[in-house]
Amino acid sequence: MKAIQHISYGEISESIIFSEIEKPTINKDEVLIESFAVSVNPLDIKVVNGKLKGLGKYTLPATMGYDVSGKIVEKGENVSNLNIGDEVYAYVAKQGSFAEFVSVKENIVSLKPKNISFEEAASLPLVSLTASQVLKRGKLESGNKILIHAGSGGVGSLAIQLAKAKGAYVYTTTSTDNVEWVKALGADRVIDYKTEDYKTIVKDADMVLDTLGNEYTEDAFKVIKNGGKVISLVGPVDKETANRMKLNFFAKLYLAWKRRKVTKQIKLKSAYYSLLFMRANTNQLNAVTNLVETGKVKTNIDKVFPFEDAINAVLYVDKGRTKGKVVIKMK
Ligand SMILES: NC(=O)c1ccc[n+]([C@@H]2O[C@H](COP(=O)([O-])OP(=O)(O)OC[C@H]3O[C@@H](n4cnc5c(N)ncnc54)[C@H](OP(=O)(O)O)[C@@H]3O)[C@@H](O)[C@H]2O)c1
Numbered sequence: 001m002k003a004i005q006h007i008s009y010g011e012i013s014e015s016i017i018f019s020e021i022e023k024p025t026i027n028k029d030e031v032l033i034e035s036f037a038v039s040v041n042p043l044d045i046k047v048v049n050g051k052l053k054g055l056g057k058y059t060l061p062a063t064m065g066y067d068v069s070g071k072i073v074e075k076g077e078n079v080s081n082l083n084i085g086d087e088v089y090a091y092v093a094k095q096g097s098f099a100e101f102v103s104v105k106e107n108i109v110s111l112k113p114k115n116i117s118f119e120e121a122a123s124l125p126l127v128s129l130t131a132s133q134v135l136k137r138g139k140l141e142s143g144n145k146i147l148i149h150a151g152s153g154g155v156g157s158l159a160i161q162l163a164k165a166k167g168a169y170v171y172t173t174t175s176t177d178n179v180e181w182v183k184a185l186g187a188d189r190v191i192d193y194k195t196e197d198y199k200t201i202v203k204d205a206d207m208v209l210d211t212l213g214n215e216y217t218e219d220a221f222k223v224i225k226n227g228g229k230v231i232s233l234v235g236p237v238d239k240e241t242a243n244r245m246k247l248n249f250f251a252k253l254y255l256a257w258k259r260r261k262v263t264k265q266i267k268l269k270s271a272y273y274s275l276l277f278m279r280a281n282t283n284q285l286n287a288v289t290n291l292v293e294t295g296k297v298k299t300n301i302d303k304v305f306p307f308e309d310a311i312n313a314v315l316y317v318d319k320g321r322t323k324g325k326v327v328i329k330m331k
Pocket residue numbers: 041042043046126127130149150151152153154155156173174175176178193211212232233234276277278279317320321322323324
């Protein structure tokens with residue numbers, strides 16, 4: 001079967017290729033999904049760039065991709081909740097969705113929302129799970145104020161809708177060209193970062209979703225209330241996570257040094273800070289299915305590329321200006 005693989009660590013243009021590889025075989029608790037559509041995430045690019053080498057075991061060549069939608073064509077003998085022919089979508093935690101077929105454990109596969117196309121469904125798993133997990137970790141409640149950075153991005157565009165569905169007041173940042181598009185997603189106050197400074201607009205927020213890192217992580221503490229929360233997707237590793245990572249003394253010391261500015265801000269604001277690593281979660285993806293089927297959440301697709309043009313799809317996301325999601329149509 002055909003697949004997009006990364007063969008070396010480095011720039012996308014030099015490190016990913018089309019390969020002809022064996023169709024996967026499935027274990028007792030897996031299903032084989034025939035991919036109809038997949039979507040590209042910045043995570044795919046970070047893996048190829050080698051930025052996450054320390055976190056996972058990547059053996060090259062490796063098939064890229066984490067999001068898939070398609071039809072089940074085979075199922076293992078222990079699979080009881082899914083059937084051949086089911087239309088499904090999933091976040092493929094072990095990576096490898098950019099291929100004509102992908103094997104996935106049954107317990108992380110959900111039935112795709114009935115009212116959307118395979119392309120739309122493929123745009124959802126990673127970003128909607130991330131947004132759901134951020135709001136859960138921050139215990140966002142109705143009436144809370146949240147600042148979501150990069151509202152026009154894959155995660156931001158979902159997080160705005162999920163936060164609105166919970167009854168929160170949503171501030172978000174984006175550039176001039178995307179202001180109207182982001183407003184239409186339901187954000188209450190869209191801040192054009194080209195002409196406005198969010199730090200003078202957002203005050204006493206209950207929570208910030210930091211999708212940008214660096215100074216955005218530190219400055220998040222300036223706009224939260226005392227005791228507020230900052231959940232980052234890209235900031236320094238928090239103390240609790242570092243403790244769970246079973247690192248040696250020097251690695252822990254290095255991480256503590258990396259988060260020293262954030263540590264100072266946490267103390268000043270009596271704040272909660274957490275770096276979130278999203279995970280597969282079928283219950284949460286099923287909840288997203290329900291929100292999509294009841295019209296409370298819309299998918300946001302910037303561009304659909306044909307499979308033959310998949311490398312350009314990845315290069316497009318690498319530019320960092322995606323409005324919503326980029327999808328690769330496999331069928
Ligand atoms: N830790 C985790 O588990 C996890 C999970 C998901 C994602 N992430 C990470 O979170 C980050 C965001 O992911 P994503 O999928 O949302 O990325 P994305 O879709 O590629 O984000 C692109 C968007 O970012 C906006 N943007 C760029 N700079 C901005 C700025 N200074 N202020 C406001 N908006 C800005 C762009 O809007 P303009 O063109 O208008 O600037 C564009 O719409 C990535 O680094 C990703 O790797 C981590």
